[in-house]
Amino acid sequence: MRFAHARRVGLLLVAGALALQGCNRDDPPADQLEQAVTETVDEIEETPQPDGPYAPRNDCTRVAGASPFLADIRSAVSARDTEAFVALAAEDVKLDFGGGAGRDQLRAMLASDTAPLWAKLDELMTLGCASDGDALITLPWYFAQDISADPHTGMIVTGTGVPVRETAAEQAPIIAAVSWDVVELMDGGAGTSGFAHIRWQRRGAPASKPTVIEGYIDATRLRSLIDYRLVGASRNGKWRIISLIAGD
Incomplete structure (x- = not known):
């Protein structure tokens, strides 16, 4: 592993x-x-990081045992190795807010190579890692940050320079570009256009430009603030996944 x-x-x-x-x-x-x-x-350490306030960062390299633990997780996810992944979870791993927990339920959620949770885990592996002391880590990195947004409508723009358009059309004029920042989802979703109606509070906007931008963005570049996150903890010197959950 x-x-x-x-x-x-x-x-x-x-x-x-x-x-x-x-x-x-x-x-x-x-x-x-x-x-x-x-x-x-x-x-390697000087490799430029993505721009944006919530761009993925890895704070977990400083935590003893966290790096090999994360390497084992990545290996299991990449190989779609259900048993290897389940073995990295605590026996009481929390999986939802309705009492769902345990390795058997996790195994069922990863029953096939095409199970939706695998794709969520693929995404998590790219979103950085935050540490809380020497015994707790969280993926994605942004979930452990202080973000003042409605968790149900707040979305992270996953990319650098993602265009915001005037209307919900690929040919529409670009009115702004967002890099790894939080936007507010308007109107409940993307509909059939593939674009989501959003509002963005521009940071440090020059006096000549509007502070609040409202427009349309490629819906595939948005990730809910409360989408899946993975929490790992060191118990008696052994790292285990103690929570893999979405929602609130």
């Missing part, structure tokens, strides 16, 4: 070894390898 984590470490070492070609050949091999790996890690 630690294959994904081990693979990343292996790739990092390979990258470091390849980078030795650029090191000073007069240095001892161990020093060359350390230099190469350090430079490779620096390059």
Whole structure:
């Protein structure tokens, strides 16, 4: 189950070894390898992050044991390995607000490779991770942030520079662009146009531009504030999924 984590470490070492070609050949091999790996890690850490106040971030790398735990989750999700995923959940994992809980119910929710929950998990794997102390992590990252919006109409725009159009049409004029921010869903949904009617409170808008933008946005770029989230906790030194739930 630690294959994904081990693979990343292996790739990092390979990258470091390849980078030795650029090191000073007069240095001892161990020093060359350390230099190469350090430079490779620096390059990875300097990779630009998406723009926007709620763009995915990973705060969980600082939490002991969280990174291999998340690697195991990603591996199970990628492989659609139900038993591997269920094994990472606590026996009393919470699954809904009606009393649904436990590994058997989770297993039933992942009964086939096309079960809808797999797609939700795929999405969760891309949305960052927030930490709360040394024993609790939350995916997506934004769910652990202080967001002052109605949880039922608040939506995260999942992308950078997503256009807001004047009307619900692909050819309509673009009146704004939103990057990983919260918008308010109007009129209850997207209808048949594929566009959702939204209102956006623009941050730091120049005096020459309106503060509140109302328009239409590609509905596939919106994710509810209370869509699925995964909470993991360390219990007696072992990380387990303690909640996988949507709604409120």
